[in-house]
Each structure stands twice: as C-alpha cells, then as structure tokens.
Amino acid sequence: DQQVKQNSPSLSVQEGRISILNCDYTNSMFDYFLWYKKYPAEGPTFLISISSIKDKNEDGRFTVFLNKSAKHLSLHIVPSQPGDSAVYFCASQGDSNYQLIWGAGTKLIIKP
C-alpha cells in the first residue's frame, strides 16, 4: 500500500496561470516533506521542502502548503512557465529513519 500518493498522473496548465500539484500521505509520523522535479533523461532535482512545524514554505514562484490534519500537501507554481513542464515527485521522510517515501509523480505540461 502506497504511503505517499499523487493521484493525478498528469496535469495541463496554460502558461502564466497557477499550477497546483497535490500529494496525500497516510502516515501521521511523517514530519518532513520534499518536492523534486524531473526532466526527461535526467535525475530528479530538489525543488522545495517543508517541515511539519510549518504550514507553508515559499521560494520564488514555488510555494508548498501542508495540511497535517488532512495529511495533504500541495505545490503551487505561480506563474507557470514552459520550463516548468516536468514530472514532479512528492516525497516524505519515513517515520523510523532517514528513508524517503516517494509518490508516483505528476507530469506537468505547460501550454503556451
């Protein structure tokens, strides 16, 4: 059973608009969350993270929101740009150690 779920395999957004990518987790012991971005033929690269003591973290056009009661986090990209087209992975730090638990990824397509 997947502990981290990204229920949308793909998402298409108009350039300039907001992109919202969602991630749900099941383990209430998870206390650190990360978003990675992956282009074709490259490895994932770190984008932004959030600790469970916060409910929001912002870095330029990227903002991650955490709703602990709902076990839900989301990544907002405003405004969306063509270079944002990529696969986005959500990852949670495991409750027992340093292991990262990964979602299946969401492919974001930014339309010109």
Place this chain on the structure above:
Amino acid sequence: EAQVTQNPRYLITVTGKKLTVTCSQNMNHEYMSWYRQDPGLGLRQIYYSMNVEVTDKGDVPEGYKVSRKEKRNFPLILESPSPNQTSLYFCASSLQGGRGKNIQYFGAGTRLSVL
C-alpha cells in the same frame, strides 16, 4: 561541478548475465542510495549506505547487491538479472542520512532492459 555519475546510461542484457552499474559522487557525501523507478510506482529504494562499509536493505533489495568500499563509489550489482529487473535506476547521495533535511542529489539514471 558537484555531481553524481552513473554508468552506463543504457544497458540491454540477457537473463542470468551478471552486471554492475557504477555510481560515483564528488561531493564527499556520506549517504548513498539506489532506487528503481517503475511506471505508477514512483521511486523505490533498493539499498542504501550510511558510510563506508555500512550498507542496508531498502524496500526492494531482492536480486541486488551493493558494496561501499570507498566513500565516493556505490556500485549496484545484479548477480543474475531477470526480466522483472527491467527498470530505470537512479543513484543518489546526500551529506548525511539523518532525520530532518535530507536533500538527495541524483544521477541521470540507468535504463536497464533484461531480455
């Protein structure tokens, strides 16, 4: 340039023929890890290493071996590959494996096909 280097990038082999995928990092990272990525399943950890001569199983270790004789290198060994090991493999490293901020840096991936 700080990087994680995997070789080869692409590999086609046959069932039972031993192979090794190399991974090297130049960031003096203590923690290294191998993942496989399969459609709809995200990244699943195969093995990880907290430091030289310290390795441990991840979620899907069956059919794989690793070694960590030097800090910079963490090869993945498939002693007798089978078709269900056809996948995209990533090596990653981070400064430390402790709790909290654990930003991992990834290699570009190795696409393996086992016929």
